[in-house]
Amino acid sequence: MAKDFKFRTCPETGLKVHSQADALIKANAVVAVVFLAIGGLFGLLVALTRWPAVHMLDAELFYLALTAHGADVLVFWIIFFEVAVLYFASAILLNARIVLPKIAWLGFILMLVGALMANVAVLQGESSVMFTSYVPMKAAPHFYLGLILFAVGALLAVGIFFGTILTAKKEKTYEGSLPLVTFGALTAAIIAVYTILSGAIILVPTFLWSLDLIPHIDSLTYKLIWWGFGHSSQQINVATHVSIWYATAALLLGAKPLSEKVSRGAFLLYILFLQLASAHHLLVEPGVSSSWKIFNTSYALYLAVLGSLIHGLSVPGAIEAAQRKRGFNKGVFEWLRKAPWGNPAFSSMFLSLVLFGFLGGISGVTMGNEQINLIIHNTIYVPGHFHATVVAGTTLAFMGITYLVVPLIFQREIVMKGLARWQPYLFGLGAAGISLFMMGAGTIGIARRHWDITFSDAPLTVDVPGTAFMMMGLNGVFAIMATIGGAIYVVVVVASILFGAKRDEAACKANPVVTAGGGEAVASYGAEEEHPNLSGTIVLVTLLFVTFVLYYYVNWKFLSEVWPLS
Amino acid sequence: MTDNSGSTNENGDEDIPFMQRLLDNPLLLLVIGVASPMLLYTIWGVVEVALIPLAN
Numbered sequence: 001m002a003k004d005f006k007f008r009t010c011p012e013t014g015l016k017v018h019s020q021a022d023a024l025i026k027a028n029a030v031v032a033v034v035f036l037a038i039g040g041l042f043g044l045l046v047a048l049t050r051w052p053a054v055h056m057l058d059a060e061l062f063y064l065a066l067t068a069h070g071a072d073v074l075v076f077w078i079i080f081f082e083v084a085v086l087y088f089a090s091a092i093l094l095n096a097r098i099v100l101p102k103i104a105w106l107g108f109i110l111m112l113v114g115a116l117m118a119n120v121a122v123l124q125g126e127s128s129v130m131f132t133s134y135v136p137m138k139a140a141p142h143f144y145l146g147l148i149l150f151a152v153g154a155l156l157a158v159g160i161f162f163g164t165i166l167t168a169k170k171e172k173t174y175e176g177s178l179p180l181v182t183f184g185a186l187t188a189a190i191i192a193v194y195t196i197l198s199g200a201i202i203l204v205p206t207f208l209w210s211l212d213l214i215p216h217i218d219s220l221t222y223k224l225i226w227w228g229f230g231h232s233s234q235q236i237n238v239a240t241h242v243s244i245w246y247a248t249a250a251l252l253l254g255a256k257p258l259s260e261k262v263s264r265g266a267f268l269l270y271i272l273f274l275q276l277a278s279a280h281h282l283l284v285e286p287g288v289s290s291s292w293k294i295f296n297t298s299y300a301l302y303l304a305v306l307g308s309l310i311h312g313l314s315v316p317g318a319i320e321a322a323q324r325k326r327g328f329n330k331g332v333f334e335w336l337r338k339a340p341w342g343n344p345a346f347s348s349m350f351l352s353l354v355l356f357g358f359l360g361g362i363s364g365v366t367m368g369n370e371q372i373n374l375i376i377h378n379t380i381y382v383p384g385h386f387h388a389t390v391v392a393g394t395t396l397a398f399m400g401i402t403y404l405v406v407p408l409i410f411q412r413e414i415v416m417k418g419l420a421r422w423q424p425y426l427f428g429l430g431a432a433g434i435s436l437f438m439m440g441a442g443t444i445g446i447a448r449r450h451w452d453i454t455f456s457d458a459p460l461t462v463d464v465p466g467t468a469f470m471m472m473g474l475n476g477v478f479a480i481m482a483t484i485g486g487a488i489y490v491v492v493v494v495a496s497i498l499f500g501a502k503r504d505e506a507a508c509k510a511n512p513v514v515t516a517g518g519g520e521a522v523a524s525y526g527a528e529e530e531h532p533n534l535s536g537t538i539v540l541v542t543l544l545f546v547t548f549v550l551y552y553y554v555n556w557k558f559l560s561e562v563w564p565l566s
Numbered sequence: 567m568t569d570n571s572g573s574t575n576e577n578g579d580e581d582i583p584f585m586q587r588l589l590d591n592p593l594l595l596l597v598i599g600v601a602s603p604m605l606l607y608t609i610w611g612v613v614e615v616a617l618i619p620l621a622n
Contacts, residue, residue, distance in 0.1 A: 165592060177590050186592055190599035197600065198608065224611045228603065264589050271595055275603035279611075288614045296607055 005097045010408060011508040013251070013519025017409075020101035021091035025084045025409050027108055029402070030497070032080035035115065036395070037490045039072025044483045047434070050380075051476030052453060052469050059451040063128035066449070068119065070131025074390065075147075075233060076115040079154055081398050082188060082240050083111070084405075086161040089185035089243065093523045094178075096168035104160045110153030118146030130449060132230060135206065135217045144207035147199070155196045158189045177525045180257055180264065181250070184243030187267040188236045194275055195236060198228030220287045231278035234390055238308070239270050241352060241397035245315045248349040248400060250522035251514045252340060255322035258534075260527040263314050269307035273300045277364075283373045290370070297368045305365055312357050312544065317537040319350075324532040332536045345513075348400025348424040355428060356393030359435050362548045363388060372555045375562055378449075381442025388435035391482070396428055399489050406493060407513045412500030416492050423488045430482025434475055441471040443558070 006019040045065040048056040057065060091098040098104060120142070121127040127139035165182065168174060178186065202225040208214045246263070249255035257263045279296035282288055323335030340346045363385040367373055376382065403420065406412055414420055446453050446468050453472060455462040501507070588594060 162592060162596070177586070178592075183589070186595065187599075190596050193596060194600045194603050197604075201608075218615070220615050221612060224615060225608060228608050232603070261585075265585070268589065268595075271599040272602050276607050278603075278607055282611075287618050288611055292610055292614055300606065 007097075010519070011505045012408065012512055012514040013523070015092055015519055015523055016095045018091050018097045020104070021087050021098040022409060024098065024101070024104050024108065025087050025092075025405070028080045028084035028087070029405060029409075031108075031112060031115075032077050032084065032398075033402075033490055033493055035072045035076040035080060036486065038119070039069050039074075039077055040483060040486045042066075042069035042072060044479055045069075047476050047479030049451065050453065051473050053473060054476060055452075057451075060125070060128070062451045063130065064122060064125060067128050067130050068122045071118055071122065071147075072115075073395075074131055075150070076111075078237055078390070078394060078398075079150075079233070080111065080115075082192075082236060083108075083154065083157040085240050085244065085401075086157060086185050086189060087164075088405075088409075089182045089247075090161050090164040090168070093182050094165065094168040094174045095523070096164055096171065096173040098160060099163040099167050100160060103156055107153040107156030107160065110156065111150050112153075114146045114148070114150030114153060116146070117142050117149065121146060132226065133206075134226075135209070135219050135222045138210055141207060141210040144203055144210055148203050148207060151196045151199045151203070154192065158192050158196070161185070161189050174523075177260075177264075179523050179525050180260055181243045181247045181522055183264055184239055184246065184267055187270050188239035188243065190271050191232055191239055191275055192236045195229055195232040198225055198232065202226050202229065220285060223285070224282060224288070227278040227281045228275070231281060232275040234386065234394075235270070235274045235277065237390060237394040238274065239267065241356070241394045242267075242308075242311045242315075244397045244401045245311070245349055245353055246318070247522050248345055248397075248404070249315060249319050249322070251404060251518040252343065252346050253319060253322040253326075254515050254517040254521045255318040256521050256526060256528045258314050258317045258321065258528055258531065260525060262310060266307035266310035266314070269303050269310075273304040274307070276300045277304070277368065280368050280373070283370050284377050293370055297370065301368060302365075305361075308357075308361055312353070312361070313537065313541050315353055316540055317534050318528060320534050320537045321528050321530070321532055325530070329532075332539055336536055342421050343403070344420045344424050345400045345403040347421075348396050348403070348428070351424055351428040352393050352396040352400065355396070355432055355435075356389060357544055358547060359432060359439075360385060360389035360393050362544075362551050363435075363439060365548070366552050366555050369552075369555075372552075372559055375555065375558055376439075376442050378447065379442035380438045380446045380448050382448055384435050384438030384440075384442055387431060387438065392428060392431035392435060396424060396431065399427065400424065402489070402493055404513060406496045406500065407503055410497050410500075411503045412496050413503055413507070413511075414492065415496045415500050419488050420492045423485055423492065425485075427482055427485025427489065430478045430480075430485050433478025434482060437471045437475040437478065441468050441475065444468050444471075446472065 007016045008019070009016055042065045045057055046062065046069050048054045049062045087098060090096065121140045122143065124140065127143040129137045129139045133139055165178065165186065202222055205214055206217055206222065209217050246257065276296040279293055283293055283297065319339070320335045323339060328335040328338045339350070367376055367381065367385060403414060406414055444465055444467060453468065454464050
């Protein structure tokens with residue numbers, strides 16, 4: 001390895017940290033948190049407007065806030081943070097240098113300029129086209145240009161990730177196969193390439209159309225290709241937050257996967273099939289066949305669901321195995337009771353795992369069925385589902401790993417530890433409430449995007465059940481709770497970076513955040529050698545299956561009542 | 567999944583199982599990971615949209 005690359009050795013994990021990787025991770029993570037703060041505030045405004053008793057914003061501002069909320073949290077927060085994860089999982093976990101750091105910085109600048117440009121376009125009020133920006137609604141040209149610049153920057157970052165893992169192999173900075181967490185990040189990077197290509201295929205002509213250089217964009221073609229970008233971007237999240245679950249379990253408890261091969265096989269199922277879920281959004285379009293819809297959302301997608309079920313067994317199983325090795329062997333659940341619930345990194349990870357599985361996973365598979373989808377298509381059930389996956393699942397997992405990134409990468413102590421301890425519970429409960437009540441309101445027919453759930457200016461009266469008002473009110477209450485949880489996260493992270501005590505070697509030894517052997521567990525290939533009794537995990541997984549089956553068939557019952565056949 | 571312990575070839579080296587060779591090849595995974603949805607979702611879908619008859 002060339003001599004001019006600057007490395008430090010992490011005193012806790014023993015991993016070599018390339019200075020450029022270190023700086024890039026910090027920059028991407030900080031900008032991500034800023035966009036989370038901005039997008040989260042817009043989200044609160046949206047929820048307070050959808051709360052019928054409050055109905056805060058007028059229609060014009062509502063659609064502006066909804067567009068900004070979607071772009072800032074569904075794209076910018078998530079992808080900036082994912083780039084930080086890609087650099088961590090490649091350069092740091094492989095003890096390698098990051099390749100072409102100047103290109104990586106160029107990518108960062110393009111992403112930042114693009115995100116700012118899109119935000120400016122939205123705030124100017126001429127681009128309230130919502131996250132989906134369906135044509136023929138037309139935004140200002142710099143809205144599309146901002147998204148394109150952001151995507152080009154992200155593609156550069158993904159290229160740097162691939163270059164880094166290939167160079168690490170060539171320079172023999174690691175032996176054998178990629179560690180599982182890096183393999184999960186590779187999965188996310190592959191999905192990102194398809195996602196960005198889809199975005200480019202449709203957003204470049206749409207940008208030209210906004211400049212009147214192209215006369216017409218077919219709305220169905222737009223919708224089809226756009227969802228290859230819009231939904232797949234959320235599949236990058238799934239692969240990334242599953243990797244973070246494995247990483248957190250390894251760092252905090254020394255947990256290794258039950259079977260590295262099976263977990264890698266589950267990621268392979270993601271690589272092959274997860275992006276196909278994009279077809280959910282076109283299930284009522286008459287222009288595409290049932291064969292296309294059913295293949296993409298059922299037969300093929302269920303193989304990706306199998307991947308998630310494997311991770312859903314493997315992650316808690318790895319935690320149970322690690323805890324039982326530490327002596328927490330009494331009964332079925334001592335390992336879980338004695339888990340570090342006061343550590344926000346762990347509680348965020350485990351809440352993310354449970355909420356993603358029970359709320360996001362079950363609802364996603366159920367609504368992906370072409371027939372059941374008819375009950376809830378384009379209702380507020382859909383945002384309910386994706387708040388369970390992206391907020392309770394991905395965002396909570398990202399928040400959790402931040403409590404490790406700050407001491408290990410920024411080398412600062414977490415400040416306000418009492419607040420930090422409660423933050424994941426507050427945010428997790430808030431996100432769970434948002435998801436549940438939006439799904440509940442959607443099941444009884446509340447529309448997805450509309451500013452006024454009562455349709456008060458419609459020529460025909462719409463009979464909205466009182467339950468829907470209650471559910472949208474509860475959605476607002478839980479949104480406030482999630483916002484407070486999110487605000488605490490931002491304050492704790494920013495204050496820790498700015499004012500946290502510097503963690504030198506002595507501080508790391510006195511107050512370690514990583515368990516002994518955690519660095520080796522996260523950065524090496526290999527599975528748990530001993531397989532102790534995993535009865536607790538079996539009980540949890542059985543509970544998930546039973547819930548899944550009941551919910552699935554209850555929805556068939558709903559469908560039979562909505563659309564009687566006799 | 568294929569077993570990790572492959573058979574031994576005539577040189578006495580251990581053969582690496584197909585699945586492990588696939589999973590250890592990031593560029594091949596990239597190609598199939600992009601080609602699979604591009605074919606099954608994007609191209610198949612766009613062809614169906616393109617074949618919708620125009621209204622007279």
